[in-house]
Amino acid sequence: MGWLRHLRAVDTDFGAISRHLQRCAPLRAGELDRFLENLEPRHVPKRTALLRAGEVCDWEAYVNSGCVRSYFLDEKGHDVTLQFALEDWWVSDLASFTEGSPSRMSIETLEDSELLLIRREQKESLFAEVPALERVFRILVQRNLAALQDRFFATVAQPAPERYAEFLRRHPSLPARVPQHMIASYLGITPEFLSKLRGRIAGKG
Amino acid sequence: MGWLRHLRAVDTDFGAISRHLQRCAPLRAGELDRFLENLEPRHVPKRTALLRAGEVCDWEAYVNSGCVRSYFLDEKGHDVTLQFALEDWWVSDLASFTEGSPSRMSIETLEDSELLLIRREQKESLFAEVPALERVFRILVQRNLAALQDRFFATVAQPAPERYAEFLRRHPSLPARVPQHMIASYLGITPEFLSKLRGRIAGKG
DNA sequence: CGCGACGTTGATTTGCCTCAACGATTGTGG
DNA sequence: CCACAATCGTTGAGGCAAATCAACGTCGCG
Numbered sequence: 001m002g003w004l005r006h007l008r009a010v011d012t013d014f015g016a017i018s019r020h021l022q023r024c025a026p027l028r029a030g031e032l033d034r035f036l037e038n039l040e041p042r043h044v045p046k047r048t049a050l051l052r053a054g055e056v057c058d059w060e061a062y063v064n065s066g067c068v069r070s071y072f073l074d075e076k077g078h079d080v081t082l083q084f085a086l087e088d089w090w091v092s093d094l095a096s097f098t099e100g101s102p103s104r105m106s107i108e109t110l111e112d113s114e115l116l117l118i119r120r121e122q123k124e125s126l127f128a129e130v131p132a133l134e135r136v137f138r139i140l141v142q143r144n145l146a147a148l149q150d151r152f153f154a155t156v157a158q159p160a161p162e163r164y165a166e167f168l169r170r171h172p173s174l175p176a177r178v179p180q181h182m183i184a185s186y187l188g189i190t191p192e193f194l195s196k197l198r199g200r201i202a203g204k205g
Numbered sequence: 206m207g208w209l210r211h212l213r214a215v216d217t218d219f220g221a222i223s224r225h226l227q228r229c230a231p232l233r234a235g236e237l238d239r240f241l242e243n244l245e246p247r248h249v250p251k252r253t254a255l256l257r258a259g260e261v262c263d264w265e266a267y268v269n270s271g272c273v274r275s276y277f278l279d280e281k282g283h284d285v286t287l288q289f290a291l292e293d294w295w296v297s298d299l300a301s302f303t304e305g306s307p308s309r310m311s312i313e314t315l316e317d318s319e320l321l322l323i324r325r326e327q328k329e330s331l332f333a334e335v336p337a338l339e340r341v342f343r344i345l346v347q348r349n350l351a352a353l354q355d356r357f358f359a360t361v362a363q364p365a366p367e368r369y370a371e372f373l374r375r376h377p378s379l380p381a382r383v384p385q386h387m388i389a390s391y392l393g394i395t396p397e398f399l400s401k402l403r404g405r406i407a408g409k410g
Numbered sequence: 411c412g413c414g415a416c417g418t419t420g421a422t423t424t425g426c427c428t429c430a431a432c433g434a435t436t437g438t439g440g
Numbered sequence: 441c442c443a444c445a446a447t448c449g450t451t452g453a454g455g456c457a458a459a460t461c462a463a464c465g466t467c468g469c470g
């Protein structure tokens with residue numbers, strides 16, 4: 001947990017997250033500021049574990065810059081990537097965060113990243129104080145759920161080549177930023193098989 | 206959409222939904238009543254389509270009694286069941302409901318069901334009026350998302366026999382209420398294969 | 411009764427995994 | 441600056457889980 005204690009940056013840019021929140025629901029300047037005051041900026045080097053399965057996740061992180069991955073480990077040690085969080089995304093273990101239970105997922109940075117943390121306690125009291133913030137996060141969670149429903153459907157119903165094509169369409173910049181075997185684990189296939197898929201596609205083109 | 210016009214029942218029981226909401230977050234009596242006033246009770250016979258893919262879903266339904274299923278159809282006509290909503294669950298196409306976009310999923314009753322509908326418009330204005338309600342639904346959506354993350358992980362990482370065993374553990378009463386091929390579509394396997402799984406288990410026992 | 415939806419069972423196929431070997435690249439300590 | 445290991449991606453042979461296709465029995469219902 002050493003990464004939690006990094007020095008607070010003096011030059012944090014709250015522009016992106018401010019726009020991010022305002023896009024969800026209108027906030028008065030004072031309301032927005034109350035939220036920003038409670039954020040803890042952190043600079044985290046690449047390949048740092050932010051959360052290990054079993055720990056309790058008492059924070060949610062907004063990614064100001066960099067790239068973060070959340071994933072599950074199955075009993076054979078294979079990992080299933082739940083999310084790649086790039087700039088302007090949130091990442092957390094929601095179940096652990098809301099229930100205070102030990103997390104089942106792990107979270108790590110893939111690049112040097114600047115994160116803005118909000119603690120569970122602060123968030124709760126902010127919600128009580130500023131209902132508009134509760135609305136913002138309700139909307140964010142709703143979108144998240146709708147997106148995961150889509151992904152679930154695609155994962156069950158579509159064969160791997162389609163899923164990969166769709167992934168490239170929606171995240172064209174990701175392959176340049178994350179290792180290929182993690183993309184495989186996002187798609188729910190083995191690295192070897194993804195490599196063969198790519199071989200086939202390249203062969204055709 | 207004829208089912209939407211059924212006569213309003215005179216003897217609707219709001220006890221279950223009241224407890225359901227109060228369990229999420231405290232509501233004052235007046236706040237709760239404002240919500241209940243905006244519900245539209247509906248009795249719907251079994252095997253009725255509540256939503257067809259392509260329509261816009263402007264309601265969320267609380268299941269007071271009965272059983273409702275939401276599902277996606279893939280291009281080959283196979284369906285993927287997203288949810289079985291029994292008593293005390295909500296069902297809706299969240300993406301369509303919040304975006305006003307054409308739905309990608311379909312929803313149908315599996316049994317004669319008593320539903321309590323809330324319309325999108327009413328819900329929005331209630332949220333503006335009663336922040337505590339916004340909190341209730343934020344929490345419900347959060348739980349829903351956490352549960353779907355778990356299911357996603359299980360679907361990708363576990364083989365079918367484990368998924369079926371887990372399903373039976375968590376929903377022991379469902380096989381008696383819904384056709385087996387729908388359970389297969391919930392598990393993401395074919396009806397034939399589920400039948401063979403059951404054969405194997407019965408053979409062992 | 412007879413039709414259609416449902417579940418079962420078997421033969422065959424296939425999409426993806428496993429295991430293993432092999433370059434290429436990166437980074438790290440001597 | 442180089443030796444070395446570690447990580448990463450590729451490729452191939454073989455295997456397995458689950459799908460597909462087809463036939464058949466059963467039940468509920470019009």
